[in-house]
């Protein structure tokens with residue numbers, strides 16, 4: 263029988279970051295339980311890897327303000343690469359409402375310490391990226407320290423470092439049930455029982471199922487999201503940022519020798535675990551790609567290389583972090599609503615602080631408490647992709 267001070271259910275980027283931060287804070291007996299034989303088969307391995315501080319709510323901005331510098335110094339800190347590329351995020355405004363929105367967001371972002379975010383006027387935009395159709399663009403918001411990471415590398419880096427610091431990981435180990443007595447948890451797993459003092463739910467889109475094992479109703483639902491990688495192409499500079507067309511939500515970034523194309527399809531709104539790629543999505547995305555970048559009209563894509571994964575949605579599109587009051591010792595790190603890669607470093611630090619010290623200074627974590635839903639105290643993030 264295995265025992266641990268802290269068991270983390272889920273070995274994706276969030277569980278791995280929590281294990282890293284806990285061991286870096288001196289917690290020795292940390293155990294990650296991952297049901298798959300390899301890590302990264304959940305959302306982490308399907309992610310677009312975008313990292314940005316250009317959000318609208320203070321709590322999301324603050325989580326990025328910890329996470330992005332962390333990624334920038336990842337190799338120095340952990341001795342493993344995470345593939346951070348500071349190529350920026352560029353939001354293209356096509357209405358006055360967009361411009362006002364971006365300007366208001368920048369004010370909040372600057373007040374919290376993001377110094378390098380600014381507006382780009384359409385003339386400069388044309389000079390920077392003449393390939394973009396800008397006749398309807400009124401301006402853009404750009405932050406050069408936003409960019410992308412390689413989620414798989416970051417996850418394996420966090421895990422390797424946690425293990426070097428004394429953590430353990432059991433792969434191919436599914437948690438099927440959790441029993442609790444006055445001071446300990448007994449986890450029934452596919453490889454036998456595990457006894458733990460503290461349990462962290464880091465099970466991504468499956469978080470509600472795991473929460474149910476301790477009788478907690480967690481409002482996290484899985485939602486399919488698809489990405490299309492193109493064949494190699496020089497149609498647009500490979501130094502480009504993530505470019506977001508606010509008129510319809512289409513966004514793209516350079517990836518390897520081609521580009522990664524994404525769009526939040528409003529018809530994709532039925533929660534579920536389906537991760538089959540729908541070939542009809544290609545036409546929808548390519549139409550929007552060619553509309554904003556006319557030379558993308560001839561982009562080649564191979565449907566066999568496209569994929570689908572799961573966002574882990576909450577009703578207010580913010581994560582749910584922290585303890586569950588009625589189940590002492592049970593912690594949540596769930597519901598990132600598509601931002602779990604960029605917020606994994608902050609989440610690791612926050613959960614480690616809460617478990618080790620009972621409090622964190624990184625954010626006002628009360629804002630992300632589970633009970634906000636029952637209390638009707640939701641926080642709406644509108645800068646969604």
Ligand SMILES: Cc1cc2nc3c(=O)[nH]c(=O)nc-3n(C[C@H](O)[C@H](O)[C@H](O)COP(=O)(O)OP(=O)(O)OC[C@H]3O[C@@H](n4cnc5c(N)ncnc54)[C@H](O)[C@@H]3O)c2cc1C
Nearest residue numbers: 272274275276297304305306310312437466571602603604
């Ligand atoms: C197409 C797509 C694009 C995205 N783009 C971005 C982006 O640009 N930027 C960004 O920040 N985020 C993005 N995301 C979201 C991001 O990928 C997720 O928020 C993040 O990976 C969540 O990490 P996680 O560790 O919580 O979950 P996961 O990576 O899903 O890990 C959870 C793990 O828990 C394991 N597990 C589940 N149940 C059990 C159990 N009972 N017992 C044991 N193990 C269990 C699973 O096997 C899995 O490995 C994207 C997601 C998708 C699908």
